């Protein structure tokens with residue numbers, strides 16, 4: 540019951556890893572949960588409400604790429620819940636053939652939701668502070684040559700989240716920002732994978748790479764994300780691989796300071 544009394548928002552909470560995070564947050568006592576997703580997974584939403592009748596589950600059908608829509612969604616959540624303590628930004632897609640859409644959903648969506656969360660949760664605006672976890676990937680850390688567009692969005696998420704995870708922001712807002720980078724996780728994202736890569740000539744190589752990947756379940760990754768929520772380490776980047784979560788050290792190559 541680690542999250543008893545907490546109000547949470549999960550983007551992409553209707554399927555895959557996001558649905559598991561939604562389930563596990565409710566099971567761990569979250570009192571109010573808002574799921575923002577493009578999909579209406581009515582069957583799962585009915586099950587969630589039936590399993591947790593004394594907790595509130597709000598579902599909003601919204602595209603995270605829609606900046607104005609996300610701002611209005613957060614306003615609606617605050618009107619209904621009063622406050623937000625936890626945001627887990629998970630919504631994302633894989634389709635390297637759709638470059639603009641991938642940028643707008645994966646990177647744009649994380650930025651839209653993080654900035655709206657900052658606005659609503661900041662102590663400077665009357666909020667309680669809290670924690671925002673942003674979903675990147677191991678391929679945002681180390682390039683995987685078969686998926687350059689997806690990888691670029693995931694690398695961008697790490698940089699964006701580390702910027703907001705600077706302690707000078709935290710002192711004002713009371714909000715911690717952390718990044719999680721899971722390895723391969725068995726979800727719908729892998730459906731028709733080789734049809735969504737940008738260079739068809741790499742499809743044989745892609746099959747081989749997919750075959751030998753270390754794989755984990757969405758529930759395993761979700762358990763690690765809940766673990767990260769409890770660590771509350773501002774600016775941290777975590778890898779989730781082999782069902783384990785561990786922080787990684789991000790090396791500094793440039794400080795912006797003049798040479799002596």
Ligand SMILES: NC(=O)c1ccc[n+]([C@@H]2O[C@H](COP(=O)([O-])OP(=O)(O)OC[C@H]3O[C@@H](n4cnc5c(N)ncnc54)[C@H](O)[C@@H]3O)[C@@H](O)[C@H]2O)c1
Pocket residue numbers: 550551552553554555556557575576577578601602603604629630631632644648674675676677720721722723724725726727728729757
């Ligand atoms: N599956 C993996 O191997 C893996 C590894 C590392 C990171 N990730 C990341 O984890 C996240 C979840 O992936 P998953 O594997 O659970 O995939 P999934 O396809 O099973 O779930 C993604 C969820 O996001 C929702 N979504 C997609 N676009 C949206 C949009 N524009 N607005 C709102 N909701 C949207 C979908 O409807 C779905 O419910 C993604 O950001 C993905 O990049 C996945």
